[in-house]
Amino acid sequence: MSDEQLNLGTDDHATTLRRAWERALHMLGNKVSKVTFESYIRPIRPLSYEDNEVALGVPSAFAREWLDRRHRSLIRATLESVLGTNVEIRFTVCPSEQRQLTLISIDDGRPAAEEPRPKPAKPATLPAGLTESPLVARYTFDSFVIGRSNRLAHAGAQAVAEAPATVYNPLFIYGGSGLGKTHLLHAVGNYIIQNNTNCRVVYVDGENFTDHYVHSLRERKTDEFRRYYRSVDVWLVDDIQSIAGKEQTKEEFFHTFNALYQTGKQIVISSDRSPKDLRTMDERLRSRFECGLIADVGAPDLETRVAIMQARCEHESWSIPDDVVYYIAGAIQSNVRALEGAITKLIAYSSIMKCPISTELAQSVLGEYFIDKPLPRHLRKGVSAEQIIEAVAGRFGTTAEAIVGQGRSREVSLARQVAMFLCRELTETPLAVIGASFGNRDHSTVKRAISKAESLMDADPALAAQVHDVRMRLER
Numbered sequence: 001m002s003d004e005q006l007n008l009g010t011d012d013h014a015t016t017l018r019r020a021w022e023r024a025l026h027m028l029g030n031k032v033s034k035v036t037f038e039s040y041i042r043p044i045r046p047l048s049y050e051d052n053e054v055a056l057g058v059p060s061a062f063a064r065e066w067l068d069r070r071h072r073s074l075i076r077a078t079l080e081s082v083l084g085t086n087v088e089i090r091f092t093v094c095p096s097e098q099r100q101l102t103l104i105s106i107d108d109g110r111p112a113a114e115e116p117r118p119k120p121a122k123p124a125t126l127p128a129g130l131t132e133s134p135l136v137a138r139y140t141f142d143s144f145v146i147g148r149s150n151r152l153a154h155a156g157a158q159a160v161a162e163a164p165a166t167v168y169n170p171l172f173i174y175g176g177s178g179l180g181k182t183h184l185l186h187a188v189g190n191y192i193i194q195n196n197t198n199c200r201v202v203y204v205d206g207e208n209f210t211d212h213y214v215h216s217l218r219e220r221k222t223d224e225f226r227r228y229y230r231s232v233d234v235w236l237v238d239d240i241q242s243i244a245g246k247e248q249t250k251e252e253f254f255h256t257f258n259a260l261y262q263t264g265k266q267i268v269i270s271s272d273r274s275p276k277d278l279r280t281m282d283e284r285l286r287s288r289f290e291c292g293l294i295a296d297v298g299a300p301d302l303e304t305r306v307a308i309m310q311a312r313c314e315h316e317s318w319s320i321p322d323d324v325v326y327y328i329a330g331a332i333q334s335n336v337r338a339l340e341g342a343i344t345k346l347i348a349y350s351s352i353m354k355c356p357i358s359t360e361l362a363q364s365v366l367g368e369y370f371i372d373k374p375l376p377r378h379l380r381k382g383v384s385a386e387q388i389i390e391a392v393a394g395r396f397g398t399t400a401e402a403i404v405g406q407g408r409s410r411e412v413s414l415a416r417q418v419a420m421f422l423c424r425e426l427t428e429t430p431l432a433v434i435g436a437s438f439g440n441r442d443h444s445t446v447k448r449a450i451s452k453a454e455s456l457m458d459a460d461p462a463l464a465a466q467v468h469d470v471r472m473r474l475e476r
């Protein structure tokens, strides 16, 4: 008998089951995510144990489906290891008071109360002439690259997908264009559908919702419209800002939102700005949005941009040399969509023209995408040596004091060389004056440092891209 196993001989069955479940619960806590545990596993109540079948009470039909599909085998294996015998498990919906009435004795002869499964109703559809927006299969959590700029939004979306209508409701994701909001909404939908085929997931963007509503008004089909939108279990609403100025649509959205929210349905919303900046949005709606989790997505840093490009290349089986990846990721900074557009164009061009992919090719083909490329020197805004030193220190993991100081560790020397290089590139300052900003170094030391920075960047595209990144930020 293992340490986990119970001694079945000494207890009555009800106590055995209760003790077994306590142990199983403890073990399950280490095997599933915290969200899953708190949302689905902890609320389970053991009901009966008879003929090698354990009945487990769960709070809702939704939880039953979810547990059945995703966690049945784990829960069964855990209970088996505790009980030391094979068992079947059965999830039974029962209201919370009943679930709190502790265990039903296995000897009372009554079958455990099972709610009749609701007959699957004919799914409500949109009024004729309107179409649903399908989920894009490629937009999944697996294909989403996590970085500092999107970590919170990703975590919120993942938690919502694992436990809809339990943790964050509504989830509100906002940020600039091309930064992954739509991708995350679809990822939530794809994940839920994959794990629970009975769950009705509807994705709509603000424009479509408006069109659907206007069409229904015109065709006198608002009842059908409402039936459709109010039968949703998980509602993914993209680009909500586009309904902000439309009074009637906003009102309808508000009622749909309330109807779903009050019946415990999950709502995920995206917008190009935060709730407080949605100025023409009704105050009632803004405050509703603020009840859940609000997460922003920002522009990805260089490493994330490179990882996104590499992931995309791997997915499409494209082979792009690293220096080209760094070159493009260094130049296109604020929009992942533009980054993807650039690679697609480069791949197409190289295959049509039958020429290898190189930074030169990227340079000549992708001019239009390089919205962030440096301005001619005479148009650049003034940047001071201090600003450059600060920016380089931040990017290279050191401090401004170290850069202007006397230390000669590899990291500090590199940061100093890069900062001097950028001073020459971005300011009109003579080398001797640059030297003065770097702890009174002389003209020839600055010159040597700049040559060194240049040769290091030539040999290392990742470093070149990092420097490029700092430079772009300074020039913004």
Ligand code: ADP
Residues within 6 Å of the ligand: 139, 143, 144, 145, 146, 147, 150, 175, 176, 177, 178, 179, 180, 181, 182, 183, 184, 308, 336, 337, 340
């Ligand atoms: P938004 O809705 O914020 O305008 P999208 O979700 O449409 O942006 O993203 C634009 C493109 O960039 C999509 O193809 C998406 O897959 C991709 N993308 C954005 N962020 C990421 C990321 N973190 N990882 C992988 N792909 C991303």
Ligand code: MG
Residues within 6 Å of the ligand: 178, 181, 182, 183, 238, 239
């Ligand atoms: Mg979008």
